[in-house]
Structure formats: C-alpha cells, structure tokens
Amino acid sequence: MPLNLNRVSMPEQESQERRHNFKEVNLGLTPELARAEAGRCLFCKKPTCIDGCPVRINIPAFIQAVLDNDLNEAVRRIRVDNSLPGICGRVCPQETQCEQTCVLNKKGAPIAIGALERYVGDYAIRECLATECVVAENGIKVAVVGSGPSGLTCAGELRKQGYSVTVFEALHELGGVLVYGIPEFRLPKEAVVQVEIDTLKTMGVEFKTNYLIGKTLLLSDLMEAEGFAAVYVATGSGYPQFMQIPGEDLNYVYSANEFLTRMNLMQAYKGDAAATPIFVGKSVAVIGGGNTAMDAARCALRMPGVEKVSLIYRRSEKEMPARTEEVKHAKEEGINFQFLTAPTEYLGTPEGAVRAARCVRMELGEPDASGRRRPVVIPDSEYEIQVDAVVVAIGTQANPIIAQTTPGLEINKWGYIVTDEDGLTSIKNIYAGGDIVSGAATVILAMGAGRNAAQKIHEVLAR
Amino acid sequence: MYEIISKRLIAPAVWRHTIKAPEIARKRQAGNFVIVRPITGSERIPLTIVSSDTQAETIDIIFQVVGATTMDLAEAKSIQDIVGPLGHPTHIENYGRVVVVGGGVGIAPLLPIAQALKQAGSRLTAILGARSKDFLILEDDLAPISDELLIATDDGSQGQKGLVTNALKPLLDKKAVDFVLAIGPVVMMKAVSELTRSYGVKTMVSLNPLMIDGTGMCGVCRCKIDGQTKFACVDGPEFDGHQVDFDNLTRRLSMYHAEEKKRKEIRS
Ligand SMILES: Cc1cc2nc3c(=O)[nH]c(=O)nc-3n(C[C@H](O)[C@H](O)[C@H](O)COP(=O)(O)OP(=O)(O)OC[C@H]3O[C@@H](n4cnc5c(N)ncnc54)[C@H](O)[C@@H]3O)c2cc1C
Numbered sequence: 001m002p003l004n005l006n007r008v009s010m011p012e013q014e015s016q017e018r019r020h021n022f023k024e025v026n027l028g029l030t031p032e033l034a035r036a037e038a039g040r041c042l043f044c045k046k047p048t049c050i051d052g053c054p055v056r057i058n059i060p061a062f063i064q065a066v067l068d069n070d071l072n073e074a075v076r077r078i079r080v081d082n083s084l085p086g087i088c089g090r091v092c093p094q095e096t097q098c099e100q101t102c103v104l105n106k107k108g109a110p111i112a113i114g115a116l117e118r119y120v121g122d123y124a125i126r127e128c129l130a131t132e133c134v135v136a137e138n139g140i141k142v143a144v145v146g147s148g149p150s151g152l153t154c155a156g157e158l159r160k161q162g163y164s165v166t167v168f169e170a171l172h173e174l175g176g177v178l179v180y181g182i183p184e185f186r187l188p189k190e191a192v193v194q195v196e197i198d199t200l201k202t203m204g205v206e207f208k209t210n211y212l213i214g215k216t217l218l219l220s221d222l223m224e225a226e227g228f229a230a231v232y233v234a235t236g237s238g239y240p241q242f243m244q245i246p247g248e249d250l251n252y253v254y255s256a257n258e259f260l261t262r263m264n265l266m267q268a269y270k271g272d273a274a275a276t277p278i279f280v281g282k283s284v285a286v287i288g289g290g291n292t293a294m295d296a297a298r299c300a301l302r303m304p305g306v307e308k309v310s311l312i313y314r315r316s317e318k319e320m321p322a323r324t325e326e327v328k329h330a331k332e333e334g335i336n337f338q339f340l341t342a343p344t345e346y347l348g349t350p351e352g353a354v355r356a357a358r359c360v361r362m363e364l365g366e367p368d369a370s371g372r373r374r375p376v377v378i379p380d381s382e383y384e385i386q387v388d389a390v391v392v393a394i395g396t397q398a399n400p401i402i403a404q405t406t407p408g409l410e411i412n413k414w415g416y417i418v419t420d421e422d423g424l425t426s427i428k429n430i431y432a433g434g435d436i437v438s439g440a441a442t443v444i445l446a447m448g449a450g451r452n453a454a455q456k457i458h459e460v461l462a463r
Numbered sequence: 464m465y466e467i468i469s470k471r472l473i474a475p476a477v478w479r480h481t482i483k484a485p486e487i488a489r490k491r492q493a494g495n496f497v498i499v500r501p502i503t504g505s506e507r508i509p510l511t512i513v514s515s516d517t518q519a520e521t522i523d524i525i526f527q528v529v530g531a532t533t534m535d536l537a538e539a540k541s542i543q544d545i546v547g548p549l550g551h552p553t554h555i556e557n558y559g560r561v562v563v564v565g566g567g568v569g570i571a572p573l574l575p576i577a578q579a580l581k582q583a584g585s586r587l588t589a590i591l592g593a594r595s596k597d598f599l600i601l602e603d604d605l606a607p608i609s610d611e612l613l614i615a616t617d618d619g620s621q622g623q624k625g626l627v628t629n630a631l632k633p634l635l636d637k638k639a640v641d642f643v644l645a646i647g648p649v650v651m652m653k654a655v656s657e658l659t660r661s662y663g664v665k666t667m668v669s670l671n672p673l674m675i676d677g678t679g680m681c682g683v684c685r686c687k688i689d690g691q692t693k694f695a696c697v698d699g700p701e702f703d704g705h706q707v708d709f710d711n712l713t714r715r716l717s718m719y720h721a722e723e724k725k726r727k728e729i730r731s
C-alpha cells in the first residue's frame with residue numbers, strides 16, 4: 001500500500017474573523033476526519049512516536065481504537081498515562097514530541113497525533129467518562145498545593161486509590177496557568193478545563209480556594225494540625241521576570257502574567273462589562289518568543305481599537321520556543337514579528353505612560369549553554385517603535401513564599417524545590433513536582449510529575 | 464463565602480467590617496493584609512487587617528468607598544473571596560521613642576502596628592491627620608496606647624490646622640524621635656520621609672500600589688526601592704521611606720483612573 005501523506009488539517013476559524021473574537025480557533029476533527037487520519041497510521045512494530053511522548057502514551061493503541069470507532073477504548077488507552085487528553089491535545093508541543101518522532105515525519109507528514117488526542121479527549125469530556133471511578137475513601141488524608149495541571153493530576157490519581165484529597169489553591173479560581181494564563185481561544189475554560197475540574201469534584205476531591213500555603217496555613221500545619229499524611233506541592237513558577245531595563249516601570253508596561261491575568265482570570269476581554277480593566281491602546285509590543293508571548297500578542301490583537309501588535313524576539317524564528325501552530329496562527333492573524341530585535345529602554349510621556357520602545361537589532365553568535373546561538377547586538381542599529389502598551393513575556397521564576405516559610409525545604413540556587421526522582425523533597429512525606437521543580441516547562445511534564453508523585457505517595461502510604 | 468458579622472460606618476463613606484475568617488485570624492500579625500474580592504465579577508483589592516479576634520475567628524477591615532469595588536464591599540452581605548494574611552508582618556522591636564503618623568484611612572493600617580510597637584516597649588507618639596474632624600478615625604483606639612497624641616486637620620476643625628509634617632517637625636527639632644512609621648496618602652508618606660531624611664531618622668512606610676493576586680504572580684504591585692524593583696505584596700508592603708520612589712508609585716497608582724471613573728459611573 002502506498003504511503004498516505006495527506007495529513008489532515010485541523011478545521012479552524014478563519015483568521016480575519018477570529019482575530020476579533022475570543023472563541024476557540026481550532027474547531028476539532030469531525031469523526032470522518034479523525035478516522036481518515038487514524039487510517040494513515042502505519043502501526044509500526046517499534047512505534048517511535050511513543051519515545052517522543054514525555055509520558056509514553058501508547059499512541060498506536062489509541063489510534064487503533066479511533067480507527068475502530070471504539071472511543072471508550074481510546075479514552076482508556078490514553079488515560080493509562082495521561083489524565084487530561086482534552087487539554088494536552090490542545091496545548092502540547094507535538095511537533096517536538098510524538099509528531100517529531102513519528103516515522104512519517106521523515107516524509108513531512110507525521111500523523112496528527114495531537115488533533116487525534118484532542119478528538120478523544122473531547123469525547124471523554126462530552127460523555128463525562130471519568131465519573132465511573134468514584135472510590136470509597138480510605139480515611140488517609142493527602143493535601144495538594146496548587147491546582148494547575150500537576151496538582152489536578154496528582155489529586156485525581158490519589159483519589160482513585162482511595163485517599164481523601166484536598167487541593168489548596170491561592171487564587172479564587174482553580175486551574176493554574178490553564179485558567180489565568182492560556183487564553184480562551186486556545187483552551188476553552190468552561191467547556192474543557194472546568195469539566196475536568198468538575199469531574200474531580202464528582203470523584204470526591206475537595207477544593208479549597210483562597211488558601212495561600214505558606215501564609216494561610218504552613219506546610220507544617222498541613223502535616224501536623226491538619227492531619228495530612230503527605231503533601232504534594234505543585235505551585236508552578238509564576239513569578240514574573242523583568243529585563244531590568246530603563247522605563248520598565250512606566251504605566252502600561254505589563255508582565256505577561258499581569259496582562260493575561262487581567263484578560264483571562266479577571267475577564268478584562270469583556271470590555272466595559274468587566275470590573276478589572278486593561279488598557280492596550282492602538283499599538284502594542286510583546287517581548288519574548290514563547291507560548292506566553294504568543295498568547296499575549298494574540299489577546300492584545302483581539303481587543304477593540306488595537307491596530308498593531310509587534311512581537312519582539314531577540315533570536316530568529318528558528319529558535320522560538322513557542323509551539324509551531326501558535327506561531328502560524330499568530331502570523332495569519334496579522335501579528336508583526338520582529339526577529340533578532342531586543343528592547344533596550346522604554347520612553348514615556350510626561351504623565352508616565354509608555355510611548356515608545358527603543359530597540360536594537362541582533363545577530364546570532366556562538367551557541368550558548370542551551371545550545372541555541374547567542375544573540376549579539378549589532379552596533380549602531382538602534383531604532384524606536386511607537387507603542388501604547390508593552391507586555392514583557394521573557395519568562396518566570398520560582399515564587400519564594402513556600403521556601404521562605406518552610407524550614408528544611410531544600411531549594412536550588414534559582415529557588416526551585418529540589419526532589420529525588422520520586423518527587424520527594426528534603427522533608428519526609430512532602431513531595432513536589434511540575435514547574436516549581438523543573439522551572440517553567442510544559443503541561444504534559446507537569447501532569448506527568450503529578451502522576452509519578454501520586455504513585456510514590458501511594459506506595460509509601462500503603463505500606 | 465465569608466460571612467460579614469458586622470458593619471459600621473465610622474466616618475463619612477468609611478466602613479469597618481468584621482468578617483469571619485478563622486485561618487486568617489489565627490495567622491495574622493501586625494502589618495499583614497488581605498486581598499478581597501467582594502462579589503463574583505468584582506476586582507481584587509488589598510486591605511490591611513486592622514484587628515483580629517482568634518476567639519471569635521474574625522478579622523476587621525476598614526475601607527473608604529472610592530470606586531466600584533469598595534461600593535460592592537460596602538453593600539455586600541457576605542464576601543465572595545478573601546485570601547491572606549499576605550505580605551511580611553511588620554518587624555517589631557523596641558525602637559525607643561517612636562512616632563507613628565497616619566493620614567486619612569491610612570490610620571487603619573497604622574493602628575495594629577502602633578499597638579505592637581507599644582507592646583514592645585516603645586514610647587509612642589501618634590500624629591493623626593484628616594481632612595476635618597468628621598473624617599478622623601480610630602482616635603479612641605490610639606489614644607489609650609499613645610504617650611502623646613497629636614491631631615492635624617486640613618481645616619483646623621480638630622487639633623492643629625495644617626499637615627501632619629507641621630506636627631512632626633518640632634519633635635524632630637527636639638531630637639525626640641528614634642523611629643518614624645508613616646502610613647497614609649502617598650503625598651503624606653513622601654513629605655514625612657523627606658522631612659525625616661534631613662534629620663537622619665529611620666522611617667518606614669507602608670505602600671499601597673495596585674494589586675491583583677497578592678502572591679507575587681502578576682507584578683503589578685512593583686515598586687522602585689533604592690533603584691531596585693520590588694513586589695510590594697511579597698517583599699513589602701513596608702519599606703524604608705528614604706529609599707522609596709514615591710513619584711513612581713503615584714504614577715503607577717494613576718494607571719486606571721480613567722477606567723475606574725467610567726466603571727464607577729456604570730456601577731452607580
Ligand atoms: C501563558 C502561558 C502559556 C502556556 N502555553 C503552554 C502550551 O501551549 N503548552 C504547554 O505544554 N505548556 C504551556 N505553558 C506552560 C504550562 O502552562 C506550565 O508548564 C504548567 O501549567 C505548569 O503546571 P503546574 O501545575 O506545575 O503549575 P501552574 O499551572 O502554574 O499552577 C500552579 C498553581 O498553584 C497556585 N499556587 C502557587 N503558590 C501557591 C501557594 N503557596 N499556595 C496555594 N496555591 C499556590 C497557583 O495560583 C496556581 O494556580 C504555558 C504557560 C503560560 C504562562
């Protein structure tokens with residue numbers, strides 16, 4: 001049989017229409033498209049796609065189930081390794097994971113594994129498939145700190161083993177970055193994230209919002225007074241970094257977290273109907289090249305009155321860490337990419353609002369520690385661009401609160417929690433995982449760490 | 464949901480709410496604040512915890528109705544979300560002769576710190592400033608703990624007429640001050656800090672920038688302290704007044720004035 005290289009393309013909202021709304025861009029595969037795509041799979045004897053998956057989902061097995069139109073089986077196959085297929089199918093960087101190692105990638109047409117995973121995930125969400133596993137409580141209490149993908153996953157896995165699980169979240173909403181960071185047009189909140197959380201509630205996981213652990217209760221309170229046998233810390237790495245260049249404290253220079261929190265969590269995108277305002281003006285510059293930068297740029301573009309959004313990145317397109325699909329979507333929507341460019345200073349109006357970004361051009365020099373070529377400033381290349389708002393999306397650090405209030409908790413020199421490979425910290429029965437251990441990474445890795453820790457916690461507590 | 468146990472109007476448009484919040488009441492120390500979201504859909508705003516009662520498991524907050532969120536808070540029967548206690552508690556020690564300076568509703572966050580300083584053995588002078596007699600709050604709480612209580616009102620309706628700095632200066636001239644704590648409008652904290660700088664008297668201020676999460680996640684609360692960027696919610700809210708860039712704070716506080724005005728009009 002000749003190879004079928006007609007990779008399915010994801011149906012999506014037309015770019016000029018979607019740049020004016022916050023509705024989901026990707027519409028999802030139809031059953032026909034999904035089965036046609038599944039039919040392209042070669043079902044390799046040694047499936048290299050699995051090697052590309054950080055949690056080693058049995059990809060051919062779930063694709064076979066899609067082909068057989070047995071979606072319950074497909075869900076079961078994925079859930080062995082991944083609790084949140086509807087989310088990961090949408091946000092994983094498949095092009096550097098499973099789809100990169102798919103043999104058909106050599107021919108330029110890897111199986112659209114991400115789109116298929118989302119297809120299966122959406123089915124699970126529609127049919128509320130996880131509620132089948134409501135297990136009686138075994139009376140042993142485990143606490144989870146942080147309700148991002150890592151905490152949610154750990155909570156779900158422990159609940160399935162019978163533990164009484166309580167998730168403590170600092171914010172008033174659950175979901176971590178899935179809710180306050182990633183925008184609606186990429187990951188619908190009510191239709192996807194909320195359903196996953198509601199499923200956990202149905203399974204009996206208890207959620208407590210407005211608990212900043214380290215302040216409201218200490219980790220030691222959880223272990224002692226509150227009677228938890230173990231704790232999983234999954235607090236993310238949501239502490240914004242700035243470049244420390246002049247003018248960064250001008251009005252309307254935002255961290256990406258502030259910008260996206262106002263937009264998503266506080267719903268500023270609803271305009272006058274929202275209590276929490278956001279000012280974007282006509283011309284916005286976003287600094288950075290990751291998913292966060294893409295999300296901020298595309299949110300800004302969707303605001304009424306915005307005419308131009310520039311994305312300023314100091315390396316070239318090839319080095320950009322953002323998902324390929326996000327870059328493609330951003331380009332189609334009309335984001336103005338300025339590669340090999342970096343801001344050196346922001347200039348303000350007499351009232352203190354930012355009015356311009358002074359930038360320099362860069363060229364790529366020798367590779368640095370990360371293996372990417374280091375950008376070097378081209379002399380005398382300075383120029384200014386006029387802006388009404390700037391979003392700084394150059395990365396995040398570890399939040400210091402838990403480390404400051406937990407004596408004996410070992411952290412590394414960047415403030416991230418140190419664990420062994422089981423996720424165990426320097427304190428007995430306190431585990432940690434996700435971005436607070438790895439540094440800013442991905443949803444799938446955070447989720448994987450949550451599952452891993454849940455298993456270890458179960459092994460230790462069951463003894 | 465957090466129950467509001469009692470509400471009192473303590474000055475024109477200034478409310479004192481007592482709220483049931485057991486964990487916060489237990490953990491709270493002088494200088495801590497909370498982030499409050501009065502109702503679903505409202506903004507998150509920071510408010511200092513004025514007092515707490517571990518028996519009744521309550522905390523008190525005092526706020527002035529200035530915009531849509533504080534209107535919601537004044538009218539609420541219960542509060543949707545409160546998180547805390549946030550920020551570093553005040554460093555308390557016996558500083559010797561202490562002057563606490565409070566302006567307007569800034570007297571509310573001042574009170575618990577004044578109490579703690581007094582308890583640590585400091586000799587306490589309180590200088591309270593207000594627009595007029597009617598707007599002066601918490602005088603009755605500060606009087607019994609103060610060795611000396613001075614009042615300054617803009618219109619002279621109570622105490623001296625004029626600014627709190629006029630009341631502070633003679634004490635500094637007498638070399639009768641070892642430590643100053645000032646909380647109130649930015650202009651007041653700036654004026655006090657500038658005055659004490661020339662006398663070399665250590666001065667702490669409590670900053671009130673815009674905040675969203677209060678946990679170090681968004682960076683909107685960033686302030687310039689001695690040329691460095693600090694997040695008021697996790698690094699503060701108290702800083703050395705001689706190192707604070709107050710003009711920067713004033714500017715950043717004005718960021719949403721236009722939007723707030725519009726919102727208030729829609730709301731009322
Ligand atoms: C804008 C943006 C876009 C992204 N896009 C992608 C993408 O497309 N694909 C991808 O794979 N990854 C993406 N990422 C990265 C991904 O979201 C993170 O790696 C992942 O969310 C980390 O999960 P986590 O559970 O470790 O932490 P988080 O999701 O950060 O959750 C941590 C939670 O803990 C809470 N918390 C923190 N401290 C405390 C405390 N002391 N007490 C109680 N609660 C606390 C926080 O409020 C938060 O809710 C993106 C990140 C951002 C910011």
Ligand code: FES
Pocket residue numbers: 673674675676677678679680681682683684685694695696697
């Ligand atoms: S209020 Fe968001 S970081 Fe301080």
